[in-house]
Amino acid sequence: MLGTGSVTLVGGGPGDPGLITVAGRAAIETADVIVTDRLAPLAALAWARPDVEVVDVAKIPGGRSTSQADINQILVEQAKSGRHVVRLKGGDNFVFGRGGEELLACHDAGIQTRVIPGVTSAIAAPALAGIPVTHRGLTQGFTVVSGHVPPGHPESTIDYAALAASGTTIVVLMGVRTLGAICAALVSGGLPADTPAAVVADGSLPSQHVVRATLGTIADTTAGIKPPAVAVIGDVAQIAGLTDGHRA
Ligand code: SAH
16 A cells, blocks of 8 residues: 655745745655645745655646646645645635645545645735734724736626725735726725725745835836735825835
């Protein structure tokens, strides 16, 4: 019989390998196989064993991105062959990282699975720009949404009017392309156009940059910005406790 393999979902943090947890690093150091993709902090692979097999599912021949079903199958097959597999993702695997799907696929296949949470860019990118997602006296919560599809898109399930009225800080991931439409929907929902807003791109990386504007102007101000970037909308976005470009 083959040895017992396992899958460990490791949250890699926003990019700087210093922002991976101690448990995440230990899992990387002992892995037989590391399955990575585009936003995973690749510098952390330097901690892996010299004989580790790295499978970059963003680079597998036949397409820029491997289908989720194929990724699940890679995880299950590798573990079934007795290997310890680390699934390394950017941020936290369960925040727009399909970690839930991978966990269920491994569970269904009877694979021993562990989850090591990561530092999500939803909180870390604003934090690295000196923007707290909550702040006593300013907001009692924050809401994280995906901007992958714009408001009004048939696949969008977000109630932007409710979001505008929520009184929480709004954090938008995957929203570089759709930020204009999202801001317009929030203004239509009653959020004042002069609400502070900021965009943090490449959070924690040497190329980190921060743009501050308002809900009404942030999309135009950040027109040239490339992903990955997080948008923060709400009174906290005017807090500037750190100079732009500060890193962990
Ligand atoms: N699981 C990840 C998010 C995956 S979705 C996490 O928890 O962070 C990908 C989106 O995350 C990007 O489009 C961007 O909005 C955000 N993101 C990831 N890394 C980032 C970084 N270093 N700086 C700013 N935004 C980042």
